[in-house]
Amino acid sequence: MENDDINLIANAAHTGSVTGGNVLDEGRVGTSGLQTKGIHVWFGKHHVLEDISLDFPANSVTGLIGPSGCGKSTFLRVLNRMHEFIPGAAMAGEVFLDGEEIYGPKVDVTAMRLKVGMVFQKPNPFPSMTIAENVLAGLKLANIKVQDKDSLLEECLTRAGLWKEVKDRLKLSGSSLSGGQQQRLCIARALAVKPKVLLMDEPCSALDPASTLKVEETIVQLSSDMTIVVVTHNMQQAARVSDFCAFFLSDGGPGQIVEADRTAVIFSSPSDQRTADYVQGRFG
Amino acid sequence: MSNSVLPTTLHNVKPEKPWINRRQSLQEVARPVAIATAVATAIVLLTGLAGPLGFYVAFVLSFIVVSFVDGMRHDKVKAIDKVMTTLVTAGFASAFIPWASILLTVFKRGASAIYFGFFTNDMSITAADDELGMGGLSHALVGSLLILLMASLVAIPFGIITAVYITEIKGRFSGVVRVVVQSMSGVPSVVAGLFIYAIVVSRFSFSGLAGALALAILMLPTVARTSEEVLKLVPEDLRSSAYALGASQTATTFRIVLPTARSGLITASMLGLARVAGETAPLILTAYYTAIYSLKVTGQPLASLPMYIFQNFSTGTDTALTRAWGGAAVLLSFIFILFIFARIAGRGSRK
Amino acid sequence: MSTVTVEKPTDDGPVRRVITTQRNASDKRFRRVVTAGALSTFLVLALIASFLFYRGFEIFKEFGFGFLTTSTWDSGSGDSLEGASYGVAAMLVGSIIVATMAMIMALPFVIGTSLFLEYYIGKKLRTALVAILDLMAAIPSIIYGLWGYLVLMPNAAGWAESINKYFGWIPIFKVDVENFDASPFISALVLGLMIIPIASSVTREVYSRAPQDQISAAYALGGSRWGALKAVVLPFGKSGLIGGMLLGLGRALGETVAVLLTLNLVFEVKFQVLASAGGNVASLIASRFGEAGPFEVKALMAAGLVLFLLTLVVNFGASIIVSRTSKVSQ
Numbered sequence A: 001m002e003n004d005d006i007n008l009i010a011n012a013a014h015t016g017s018v019t020g021g022n023v024l025d026e027g028r029v030g031t032s033g034l035q036t037k038g039i040h041v042w043f044g045k046h047h048v049l050e051d052i053s054l055d056f057p058a059n060s061v062t063g064l065i066g067p068s069g070c071g072k073s074t075f076l077r078v079l080n081r082m083h084e085f086i087p088g089a090a091m092a093g094e095v096f097l098d099g100e101e102i103y104g105p106k107v108d109v110t111a112m113r114l115k116v117g118m119v120f121q122k123p124n125p126f127p128s129m130t131i132a133e134n135v136l137a138g139l140k141l142a143n144i145k146v147q148d149k150d151s152l153l154e155e156c157l158t159r160a161g162l163w164k165e166v167k168d169r170l171k172l173s174g175s176s177l178s179g180g181q182q183q184r185l186c187i188a189r190a191l192a193v194k195p196k197v198l199l200m201d202e203p204c205s206a207l208d209p210a211s212t213l214k215v216e217e218t219i220v221q222l223s224s225d226m227t228i229v230v231v232t233h234n235m236q237q238a239a240r241v242s243d244f245c246a247f248f249l250s251d252g253g254p255g256q257i258v259e260a261d262r263t264a265v266i267f268s269s270p271s272d273q274r275t276a277d278y279v280q281g282r283f284g
Numbered sequence B: 001m002s003n004s005v006l007p008t009t010l011h012n013v014k015p016e017k018p019w020i021n022r023r024q025s026l027q028e029v030a031r032p033v034a035i036a037t038a039v040a041t042a043i044v045l046l047t048g049l050a051g052p053l054g055f056y057v058a059f060v061l062s063f064i065v066v067s068f069v070d071g072m073r074h075d076k077v078k079a080i081d082k083v084m085t086t087l088v089t090a091g092f093a094s095a096f097i098p099w100a101s102i103l104l105t106v107f108k109r110g111a112s113a114i115y116f117g118f119f120t121n122d123m124s125i126t127a128a129d130d131e132l133g134m135g136g137l138s139h140a141l142v143g144s145l146l147i148l149l150m151a152s153l154v155a156i157p158f159g160i161i162t163a164v165y166i167t168e169i170k171g172r173f174s175g176v177v178r179v180v181v182q183s184m185s186g187v188p189s190v191v192a193g194l195f196i197y198a199i200v201v202s203r204f205s206f207s208g209l210a211g212a213l214a215l216a217i218l219m220l221p222t223v224a225r226t227s228e229e230v231l232k233l234v235p236e237d238l239r240s241s242a243y244a245l246g247a248s249q250t251a252t253t254f255r256i257v258l259p260t261a262r263s264g265l266i267t268a269s270m271l272g273l274a275r276v277a278g279e280t281a282p283l284i285l286t287a288y289y290t291a292i293y294s295l296k297v298t299g300q301p302l303a304s305l306p307m308y309i310f311q312n313f314s315t316g317t318d319t320a321l322t323r324a325w326g327g328a329a330v331l332l333s334f335i336f337i338l339f340i341f342a343r344i345a346g347r348g349s350r351k
Numbered sequence C: 001m002s003t004v005t006v007e008k009p010t011d012d013g014p015v016r017r018v019i020t021t022q023r024n025a026s027d028k029r030f031r032r033v034v035t036a037g038a039l040s041t042f043l044v045l046a047l048i049a050s051f052l053f054y055r056g057f058e059i060f061k062e063f064g065f066g067f068l069t070t071s072t073w074d075s076g077s078g079d080s081l082e083g084a085s086y087g088v089a090a091m092l093v094g095s096i097i098v099a100t101m102a103m104i105m106a107l108p109f110v111i112g113t114s115l116f117l118e119y120y121i122g123k124k125l126r127t128a129l130v131a132i133l134d135l136m137a138a139i140p141s142i143i144y145g146l147w148g149y150l151v152l153m154p155n156a157a158g159w160a161e162s163i164n165k166y167f168g169w170i171p172i173f174k175v176d177v178e179n180f181d182a183s184p185f186i187s188a189l190v191l192g193l194m195i196i197p198i199a200s201s202v203t204r205e206v207y208s209r210a211p212q213d214q215i216s217a218a219y220a221l222g223g224s225r226w227g228a229l230k231a232v233v234l235p236f237g238k239s240g241l242i243g244g245m246l247l248g249l250g251r252a253l254g255e256t257v258a259v260l261l262t263l264n265l266v267f268e269v270k271f272q273v274l275a276s277a278g279g280n281v282a283s284l285i286a287s288r289f290g291e292a293g294p295f296e297v298k299a300l301m302a303a304g305l306v307l308f309l310l311t312l313v314v315n316f317g318a319s320i321i322v323s324r325t326s327k328v329s330q
Helices: A072-078 A109-115 A131-135 A137-142 A149-159 A179-191 A209-222 A235-241 A263-268 A273-279 B022-046 B051-072 B076-111 B138-169 B174-184 B189-201 B208-232 B236-244 B249-260 B262-277 B281-285 B305-315 B318-350 C025-063 C089-120 C123-137 C141-167 C184-208 C212-220 C225-254 C257-262 C281-289 C294-329
Strands: A031-043 A046-057 A061-065 A089-097 A116-119 A197-201 A227-231 A244-249 A256-262 C002-006 C017-021
Touching (some): A046 A072, A116 C212, A179 A209, A209 A227, A227 A235, A235 A263, B076 C089, B076 C184, B138 B174, B138 B305, B249 C025, B262 B318, B281 B305, B305 C141, B318 C123, C025 C294, C123 C184
Parallel strands (some): A061 A244
Antiparallel strands (some): A031 A046
8 A cells, every 4th residue: 555654544542642643644744733632522412523533734635524414514613613602512632733722721712713714604705894894804803904905805815716806896795796706705704814724614515516616726726835624515526626535424423533544545445335335425 | 454433432531611611711700800899999989989889880990991901911802802791791780780779679668568458458548648557459459450351352362363364364464464563562652542532531431441442552562463473483384284184274273273372372462461561651541540449440430550659659758659669569560470471371382 | 175277278388277266155254354353453553543633633723833843831721722822842852852862871781781692691591681681671661760750860860960060061961950850861761771671672683693604704713702793793783773772762752651750841942951851742641631621632632643653653664674684684
């Protein structure tokens, strides 16, 4: 096997070190600084995620795949502490961002979220703001002063692949755009605060195929200088955009990682039969 | 490399909520509270602000400053967030202080008027100025009950019919009816009284019946709107399956929809009653007041709790005012009991 | 019960069938009865307006617009319109002043209460506090009046005196006579307190429908709680707040006893809100009614009509604004 250096064992027992879980890529570019260790999540009595350890490689796209209800979206929200808004949520384990445990008692949640951007399933631009205001909303919310707003605006919209389409109507309401454009506006909005990591929760599930392709292009381009984690239901999409994949599965109990590896491996020679069944569309 | 997922039941993991750090949040709250209390005490001692209310105002003001400074140790966003949390909490708490004062005053001052005879005597041989051990409000209590009973007999059926029209018949005028009900709920109570005065009292005389009609006008919109909400909660499937069994709309409504929503409809009626039980202005113009116990609802004025309070207030002497507070305590208890019944009935409907 | 009629086949395409529902006799009767019952609410509303107009007609004929623009209230000899003079200007202006002040004073507390209940506390506590809020909305106005006169007024007169002392240079805070009891300010305090639970319940309801995904987006961008509320909830709930406050305004305009007990009615248009003199249409009706002769009753009916139309317009505006928000959010 060519990737002997990659630890294929999902749910490996704790080794005590930060990188003791699924090391997706040890050789290439090192870690992005985003790691999880032994994550469990409960909603009330319901145990939804069990022992998830992942180390996300830098400047690449990691896809979280698996059937609905396996907890991958929940896991994504654990990464920027968005799941704690759900009443009854509880968790165990640790998430490290740049060596700092984000659930630590001294952590400033809002500052942490500035480093971890997020794009949601449904496009959700703020309807009370114009396109330009939407892009810069994060700066306003976090009270960050920028010298040159216009160039930042252009930069973010360009990176989100939207600049050409909206440059003449920056003063229009964000909700005047089409669904796909709105989603790219949300990506631009997330980029404006210069996050290191971008989390995307099924970013294309509410879009038509043409818009989906555009957003996917954007994802691939962005991954050249940031770490992206994408939850997706769509196998083709995972194959197209992601460099690495983690396959989540729940057999009635809590969701677990069955297998995590390079995307090519997951799709061509997965080590687990259930992974093979899932990526070939035999269930889920 | 044949590892599949091992059922790793790890006994050492426990659910935690790291985002709730009780010790830290306690510290975070305790420190500004302590500082603000100290500052507020100083303000009360040194300036014109005095009394519990003065202390409260001083406390809120100093808490705003303290939370800003506390937040600024971090950054401006945090500081603004903290100040706004203080303001929002204060906005809520400040509204509760006068309400607490109302409840406290009513029951504290009312207590000295209440004795057993308060519920069994009327005021026919007692003047408002007589000692508190004499006279009572039996006439007002019974009058109120009679008026409310008659008002319910009109308003509850009409309210429910209106709701049935909107949710079941879904007729051409549904929109109009909804708007009319909405506008009716805004009719000033004194105007309802004037209307009944114009069509009933001016022709016959002040009477309990006239009072009941005026209250029915005010009660109907509450019953209608709440019933509409309740009927909307009846699942459409129930109606469909009744129709699929060959039931007519009449049968579906009476046998399926209304029984399903029964406890909700009781809640609607109770809320309607609670809404009008304390109305005074329309009764001044319709039922008026009498000091004598009576069950006669036509041809002569009929007493009621709100009018009893109003009369004693108008007399204005100390004993009369105490009687007014006593009446207020009885009226408020009555309304609260209606509310609690409405809640209990409402809970039944959710199951 | 459904019959199907078949139209003549045409050359261009398949036969279209027209489906009509034929209801049975009992259903027809049922529908007719319910429709009649529902429409009778409309009748009642129309009757209220027409009767008040009919009874007050003579007054309108006699005084015309003067009824709205003059302030004298004099029943003359009492048994005819001869020598009598009726005008509600002072009362109308007073009603609007007191209700507007009440609304302004209630506004920050309505926003605070709505945000606090919806976004600052957990579900269990919210359920309990909302129940208490509903209970407060059910306290009868006569009890508010009683408390306002006997408990609030002794305190509030002192506050009014302080306001007058420090802000007396602002025209509305001036007083000619140093009596601060039973002023529009005190009435407005009581009314403001009364409308907080009413306006809050509407506003809170609209705030709670603010789109959760946008709130999440604001948090995910590193916004604080206040940042998220300011960016999403407040703009979303703006019209809900306006609607709720208008509903409260309608209530305050029509409120009778609480004002009757706490306001000194004076038949003169005045803008000194701290002084012991004000006007109120609803209280006028209740206070003059007892000793009114047949012609003064007509004048009171006309005043009632004015009040009715005023509150109708305000409530109508409120319900349109609130229903528009609920449509947008769906």
